[in-house]
Amino acid sequence: MTSPGPVRAEHGSLADAVGARLKSEIATGRFAHVDVLPGERELCAMLNVSRTTLRRAIDCLVEEGALSRHHGAGTFVRRGTPHIDQPLSRLTSFTEDMRLRGLKAGSVEIQRGLFLPTPEETMMLGVRPHDQVFRFDRLRLADAVPMAIERAVVPTAFIGDGSQVSNSLYSALAARGWRPVRALQRLRAVIVAPEEAKLLELPRRAAALEIHRIAYIGDGRCVEYTRSIYRSDLYDFVAELSLGDSKGLP
Numbered sequence: 001m002t003s004p005g006p007v008r009a010e011h012g013s014l015a016d017a018v019g020a021r022l023k024s025e026i027a028t029g030r031f032a033h034v035d036v037l038p039g040e041r042e043l044c045a046m047l048n049v050s051r052t053t054l055r056r057a058i059d060c061l062v063e064e065g066a067l068s069r070h071h072g073a074g075t076f077v078r079r080g081t082p083h084i085d086q087p088l089s090r091l092t093s094f095t096e097d098m099r100l101r102g103l104k105a106g107s108v109e110i111q112r113g114l115f116l117p118t119p120e121e122t123m124m125l126g127v128r129p130h131d132q133v134f135r136f137d138r139l140r141l142a143d144a145v146p147m148a149i150e151r152a153v154v155p156t157a158f159i160g161d162g163s164q165v166s167n168s169l170y171s172a173l174a175a176r177g178w179r180p181v182r183a184l185q186r187l188r189a190v191i192v193a194p195e196e197a198k199l200l201e202l203p204r205r206a207a208a209l210e211i212h213r214i215a216y217i218g219d220g221r222c223v224e225y226t227r228s229i230y231r232s233d234l235y236d237f238v239a240e241l242s243l244g245d246s247k248g249l250p
């Protein structure tokens with residue numbers, strides 16, 4: 001270690017001091033070039049602390065986002081977590097957004113297939129209750145960091161059975177001539193559900209942004225209804241405001 005010897009808590013708890021030491025080792029010390037931390041036993045011996053203290057320190061760093069735990073695979077160091085400023089005025093896809101920022105878009109599929117629409121989806125998409133819709137649920141990643149969970153629903157009139165959809169839903173729609181050209185989007189703050197927290201690598205009951213997007217093609221038909229949960233620690237949605245027609249305003 002860069003500063004050998006046992007960790008001492010000058011102020012605050014011993015776990016805080018262990019956390020600070022781990023952080024400095026990750027930034028410029030012994031762990032500056034590693035992706036996975038050594039096992040608990042080795043770390044306890046290095047830092048001369050108990051397993052309980054080490055676990056408490058690691059829990060805090062996981063909450064802060066400096067480390068992430070993958071069951072059975074170890075404790076990973078997270079460097080350069082992307083932070084996204086996302087303009088609210090552009091109708092782009094996740095894949096395009098990440099490419100524009102030099103990040104690699106990835107996905108983990110949660111569900112894909114044809115299903116009957118819910119009453120809400122029937123209304124949003126303008127389909128009949130017995131028309132099947134293509135449902136496509138994914139965890140979206142940027143440089144392997146989980147950014148959002150997206151649950152898209154598309155009428156089969158635009159996407160068939162969805163078998164042609166690979167990495168990008170919008171590319172698949174564009175290939176069939178149905179790229180959305182207009183969308184309405186609603187954002188609100190929510191507390192993540194336990195299974196969402198796990199997928200997004202967030203602490204339990206963390207805050208996140210829920211976004212509903214309803215997208216249309218040129219003739220006004222609705223092509224997509226997507227409900228997403230975005231990590232609010234990694235995303236800022238930015239809107240440009242201008243002084244428009246102020247008629248009716250006080």
Ligand code: 16G
Nearest residue numbers: 093094095168169170171211213226
């Ligand atoms: C964006 C859209 C989502 C759309 C997806 C397509 C928001 C909040 N959501 O993430 O509605 O389905 O892009 O991305 O912006 P893809 O073409 O990479 O699959």
